[in-house]
Structure formats: C-alpha cells, structure tokens
Amino acid sequence: MKFLILNGPNLNLMRWSEPGVPGELDYNAIMDYVQAGCEQLGIETDCCQTNHEGDLVDEIQAAAGRVDGIVLNPGAYAHYSVAILDALRLCGVPAVEVMLHAPDEWEPFRKTDVVSFGCQGHFIGEGPQGYLHACIYLAQLLRTDGSSKAHIVM
Numbered sequence: 001m002k003f004l005i006l007n008g009p010n011l012n013l014m015r016w017s018e019p020g021v022p023g024e025l026d027y028n029a030i031m032d033y034v035q036a037g038c039e040q041l042g043i044e045t046d047c048c049q050t051n052h053e054g055d056l057v058d059e060i061q062a063a064a065g066r067v068d069g070i071v072l073n074p075g076a077y078a079h080y081s082v083a084i085l086d087a088l089r090l091c092g093v094p095a096v097e098v099m100l101h102a103p104d105e106w107e108p109f110r111k112t113d114v115v116s117f118g119c120q121g122h123f124i125g126e127g128p129q130g131y132l133h134a135c136i137y138l139a140q141l142l143r144t145d146g147s148s149k150a151h152i153v154m
Contacts, residue, residue: 001042001142003135004067004093005034006059007049008075014100025128034131043135053077053084060087060095069138070095071131078103078115088118094141096121096134 007027015024025033031047038045046067048059056077063070070088072095077084088095095118102125103110116122121137123130 001069001139002044002046002067003038003138004059004063004070005031005045005047005131006056006070006072007047008056008073008077009051011073011075012049012051030128030131033128034135037132038135041135041139043139045135053081056081057083057087060084060091060093063091063093067093068142069093071098071134071138072096072115072119073098073100073131074115076110078113079110080112080114082114084115085118088115094138095119096123096138096141098122098126098130098134099124100127100130101125 012027014027014030027049035045035047050056050059056074060070060072070091070093072088074081074084074097078097078099097113097116097119099122103113120141121134123134123137126133
C-alpha cells in the first residue's frame with residue numbers, strides 16, 4: 001500500500017511544539033516521523049510539499065495509478081480552493097484531510113473548509129499524530145468497502 005502525503009503552503013516553515021515536551025519539530029522531522037510510523041504499518045509513503053495551488057492539483061491528478069490514497073494537509077487552501085476540491089473528487093483516489101490545529105483557534109474566515117467535501121475522513125487538531133491516524137484510517141478504509149467516514153476533531 002502506498003500513500004501520497006501532500007502538504008500545502010507554508011507547511012515547510014512549520015514548527016510544532018508538543019505541550020509539556022521540550023523542543024520543536026520542523027517540517028522535515030514531522031515527515032520523518034510520519035514515514036517511520038507508516039513503515040512500521042507496512043505503508044510506503046511519497047511526501048510532497050508545495051506552496052502552489054496548481055502543483056497540489058497536479059499531484060492529486062497524478063495520484064491515480066501511482067498511489068492507493070492521499071493524506072492531505074491543504075494549509076490555507078483548505079478554506080477556499082475549489083480547484084483542489086474538484087481534483088479530489090475527480091482523481092478516483094480516496095483522500096483524508098489533516099490539519100495540525102483546529103480551525104476554531106484561528107480567524108473566523110477560516111471556519112469553512114471547502115476541501116473537506118472531497119475527503120473521506122478528517123483528522124483535525126491532533127498535531128503530527130493526525131498524519132499517522134489519517135494513514136491508519138485510510139488503510140482501513142481501503143481494506144473495507146469504504147462506506148464509513150471519519151470526522152475527528154480534538
């Protein structure tokens with residue numbers, strides 16, 4: 001099983017601090033964590049980050065036949081990208097959305113998540129663990145009939 005771990009704008013600059021744990025993880029450390037966790041689960045990963053909406057759409061469109069599923073953190077594009085939504089709906093590859101933080105912690109205009117309508121599951125506000133939870137869920141989804149949806153907000 002192979003998943004595309006696709007990250008949107010500015011996530012390459014992210015720093016994650018776990019409450020009560022000293023230090024920070026940068027983007028590369030988070031992707032290393034995700035890849036190591038997936039390797040233990042027998043899931044191959046292809047990680048990609050871009051700041052460009054069209055590149056995200058291209059990656060989604062190219063996913064069919066290349067990967068079994070997509071784990072997507074669309075970054076700010078979550079709140080308005082109909083192009084990414086349409087690509088997810090048309091590509092034929094199941095996708096699960098990840099957001100490190102819950103949107104209710106941000107400005108009011110970020111409450112709408114347009115991209116979510118093209119995803120089979122959502123792991124919101126779990127930090128880096130959300131990526132692994134999304135991968136586990138996506139693997140289970142692919143092993144079943146795919147009729148259930150996850151919507152988890154921490």
